Amino acid sequence: ATLQDHTRTHETPSQKISMSLELYPEIILDKDLSPDAFGSETDDACKAIKEACEGWGTNEKKLIEVLGSKDAEERYKISLRFPELNDGKSLKDLMKSENSGDFGLATQYLALPLDEAEAAMLKRAVKGLGANKGMIYPIVCGRTNNEIDILKKTYFRVYTQDLGRTLDSELGGDFEKLIFTCLQGAEEEYDPDYHTEEKAKEDVEAIYNAGQGKWGTDEQGLFKVLCASPAEHLKKVNMLYADKYGYTLMKVLEKEMGGDLQKGSLFMLGMKTKPSETIAKLIKSACAGFGTDELLLTCTLIRYQKVLKDAEVAHVDLFGKTICDRIQSETGGSYRDVLLAIAGTAGLS
Numbered sequence: 001a002t003l004q005d006h007t008r009t010h011e012t013p014s015q016k017i018s019m020s021l022e023l024y025p026e027i028i029l030d031k032d033l034s035p036d037a038f039g040s041e042t043d044d045a046c047k048a049i050k051e052a053c054e055g056w057g058t059n060e061k062k063l064i065e066v067l068g069s070k071d072a073e074e075r076y077k078i079s080l081r082f083p084e085l086n087d088g089k090s091l092k093d094l095m096k097s098e099n100s101g102d103f104g105l106a107t108q109y110l111a112l113p114l115d116e117a118e119a120a121m122l123k124r125a126v127k128g129l130g131a132n133k134g135m136i137y138p139i140v141c142g143r144t145n146n147e148i149d150i151l152k153k154t155y156f157r158v159y160t161q162d163l164g165r166t167l168d169s170e171l172g173g174d175f176e177k178l179i180f181t182c183l184q185g186a187e188e189e190y191d192p193d194y195h196t197e198e199k200a201k202e203d204v205e206a207i208y209n210a211g212q213g214k215w216g217t218d219e220q221g222l223f224k225v226l227c228a229s230p231a232e233h234l235k236k237v238n239m240l241y242a243d244k245y246g247y248t249l250m251k252v253l254e255k256e257m258g259g260d261l262q263k264g265s266l267f268m269l270g271m272k273t274k275p276s277e278t279i280a281k282l283i284k285s286a287c288a289g290f291g292t293d294e295l296l297l298t299c300t301l302i303r304y305q306k307v308l309k310d311a312e313v314a315h316v317d318l319f320g321k322t323i324c325d326r327i328q329s330e331t332g333g334s335y336r337d338v339l340l341a342i343a344g345t346a347g348l349s
Helices: 040-052 060-067 072-085 091-098 101-110 114-125 133-140 145-159 163-170 173-183 197-210 219-228 231-245 249-256 259-273 275-286 294-303 305-319 323-330 333-345
Strands: 007-012 015-021
Touching: 015 259, 040 060, 040 072, 040 091, 060 101, 060 333, 072 091, 072 114, 091 101, 101 114, 101 294, 101 333, 114 133, 114 145, 114 163, 114 294, 133 145, 133 173, 133 259, 133 294, 145 163, 145 173, 163 173, 173 219, 173 259, 197 219, 197 231, 219 249, 219 259, 231 249, 231 259, 249 259, 259 275, 275 294, 275 305, 275 323, 294 305, 294 323, 294 333, 305 323, 305 333, 323 333
Parallel strands: none
Antiparallel strands: 007 015
16 A cells, blocks of 8 residues: 555546545544444454453453554444443543553553544643643644544534634644644645646745745744645645755755744645655654653554554665564563554554
């Protein structure tokens, strides 16, 4: 599979253009909230999970075998079916009561449909003193309009809070502008009659005037162009910008911004233009420096499970080691085993 397989497309008679990367399984995208038939394999998985949690202590090995071996669509079905078979008790609540630490959190996220898992990740990112910006921008930036819309609705359904207002109250400055712009879900669909060479040249000037050509950066102006531009158009803009001004768009963002704002902006641009590399770098960043950022590592592997095989190629090219090698060296115990199972289900070894 390639990233092309995980994108919706806009087709013209002469070409097929990929849009932004989709992470949610079809069952969520199609808003199929009550599948008619779960199938015996879903019931079997629910039964095996329940058995793994019975008695004195959880059978973590058995739990990993069941939950870790399922993709996002299968986990979606399990999460809906489990309470029907267990007197209304949710799978997430069971995981929370049975498991703890990094392993426990991983099982809680695996127990939820992916959109609800992302909502829970964002809720955790704004918990306590100061928001965890390194958790927020990978979830919000570089998403399809449809998935941003689903995520906002899911957050409100689960927490009865508006995601935009929640993040607005926790963030400030230009980083807040970046997140707010991405939350609008205003990426244009690629149209060769509109996204012409002329339009690309106009956007080159708009970006230059907002950044390099201005005393002080107009971040809002920059974000507006970058967020609205579909990937195919942005690649053209990048090429023309480099030809005229001697810098790629990545270099412009590196020069004009710093800190979390720079990381978030580069991530958003990367997810549109080089998604595999961008995901590989995110996995590496979770393991960089002193100690591993287990929360970021867990969330990244679960969220990008659908496209991990593509990210693996980029990860080996960039860092000379597999994602599983990194998991083996950075984590341990049942936590390591569940991450390896997630990766294994994505086709990694």
